[in-house]
Amino acid sequence: xxxxxxxxxxxxxxxxxxxxxxxxxxxxxxxxxxxxxxxxxxxxxxxxxxxxxxxxxxxxxxxxxxxxxxxxxxxxxxxxxxxxxxxxxxxxxxxxxxxxxxxxxxxxxxxxxxxxxxxxxxxxxxxxxxxxxxxxxxxxxxxxxxxxxxxxxxxxxxxxxxxxxxxxxxxxxxxxxxxxxxxxxxxxxxxxxxxxxxxxxxxxxxxxxxxxxxxxxxxxxxxxxxxxxxxxxxxxxxxxxxxxxxxxxxxxxxxxxxxxxxxxxxxxxxxxxxxxxxxxxxxxxxxxxxxxxxxxxxxxxxxxx
Ligand SMILES: NC(=O)c1ccc[n+]([C@@H]2O[C@H](COP(=O)([O-])OP(=O)(O)OC[C@H]3O[C@@H](n4cnc5c(N)ncnc54)[C@H](O)[C@@H]3O)[C@@H](O)[C@H]2O)c1
Numbered sequence: 001x002x003x004x005x006x007x008x009x010x011x012x013x014x015x016x017x018x019x020x021x022x023x024x025x026x027x028x029x030x031x032x033x034x035x036x037x038x039x040x041x042x043x044x045x046x047x048x049x050x051x052x053x054x055x056x057x058x059x060x061x062x063x064x065x066x067x068x069x070x071x072x073x074x075x076x077x078x079x080x081x082x083x084x085x086x087x088x089x090x091x092x093x094x095x096x097x098x099x100x101x102x103x104x105x106x107x108x109x110x111x112x113x114x115x116x117x118x119x120x121x122x123x124x125x126x127x128x129x130x131x132x133x134x135x136x137x138x139x140x141x142x143x144x145x146x147x148x149x150x151x152x153x154x155x156x157x158x159x160x161x162x163x164x165x166x167x168x169x170x171x172x173x174x175x176x177x178x179x180x181x182x183x184x185x186x187x188x189x190x191x192x193x194x195x196x197x198x199x200x201x202x203x204x205x206x207x208x209x210x211x212x213x214x215x216x217x218x219x220x221x222x223x224x225x226x227x228x229x230x231x232x233x234x235x236x237x238x239x240x241x242x243x244x245x246x247x248x249x250x251x252x253x254x255x256x257x258x259x260x261x262x263x264x265x266x267x268x269x270x271x272x273x274x275x276x277x278x279x280x281x282x283x284x285x286x287x288x289x290x291x292x293x294x295x296x297x298x299x300x301x302x303x304x305x
Contacts, residue, residue, distance in 0.1 A: 004029030004096040007125025011035045011136035014044035016246030018135030020273035029096030031126035035106035108136045108166030130191045132174035134167040141207035156210040163214035179232040190233040197240040203302035226291030235290040237283045242297025245270040265299040
């Protein structure tokens with residue numbers, strides 16, 4: 001499906017994989033709404049602030065067209081220049097007016113919050129809503145029987161709530177909006193949803209009971225959702241990344257990180273967020289990919305610990 005001229009939603013869009021995906025979609029000409037929690041949005045905004053003495057210099061990455069109060073569609077000429085270094089395949093992409101990235105405070109665990117975000121994207125988006133990418137996620141670690149006792153049941157429920165139930169909220173409510181739109185082509189295609197699982201869906205490690213359960217749920221959801229939504233012309237695919245260099249991985253020590261990198265058969269390194277974003281673009285653009293989960297892991301198979 002052609003990305004140019006569409007509106008896209010990316011959850012977890014203020015950090016890591018989501019932020020890279022938002023940039024890549026904007027570089028392809030989509031009008032992007034990056035859903036995230038307030039602290040992550042504030043951090044992303046602070047990092048995007050130009051240094052005081054650089055005020056006159058051109059912006060390095062996509063600017064935003066923000067403001068929850070705004071109900072008008074952004075002017076087409078307000079588009080910004082994408083960050084070429086972070087825009088996958090930018091050189092090979094068809095010439096597209098670069099889109100923009102707007103942050104929207106949305107908690108994916110709350111269906112009312114997701115509905116409000118989707119409605120805003122439909123109302124303010126420069127084109128029809130055709131893309132939804134689920135990147136919001138959390139990955140705390142805890143053993144079923146740990147030193148301090150049995151696994152915290154609230155923590156287990158929270159991980160499933162964010163990673164799996166949140167994905168389902170966004171998938172269902174974005175699909176509802178997509179289904180009500182004209183088809184994008186002669187085949188009746190109306191939209192694409194891309195979810196994010198993890199290799200932990202297949203090889204959950206010690207301490208990953210909750211995380212692996214939630215990601216296994218996302219893998220299981222993928223084909224069922226693709227079949228459910230086929231009649232509406234909406235495709236559903238999932239990416240299962242290995243280890244990607246994002247803020248989620250920032251807490252691990254350097255030594256452990258080097259060990260992880262060395263354990264990847266090839267290339268011997270962590271994946272880059274831009275490599276994930278590139279796969280998302282492919283899943284959106286490739287009309288025959290549907291109901292599939294694709295591992296992106298350098299042939300890594302996680303050991304028990
Ligand atoms: N980084 C990796 O190695 C890796 C590997 C496999 C899978 N993943 C998955 O990829 C996705 C993105 O991870 P990342 O590495 O970019 O992490 P990240 O921590 O950089 O980004 C995750 C974002 O999700 C947001 N978020 C958390 N809870 C939310 C909620 N309730 N509502 C809205 N937003 C919420 C966070 O604020 C954050 O901005 C996650 O689902 C993660 O499980 C990551």
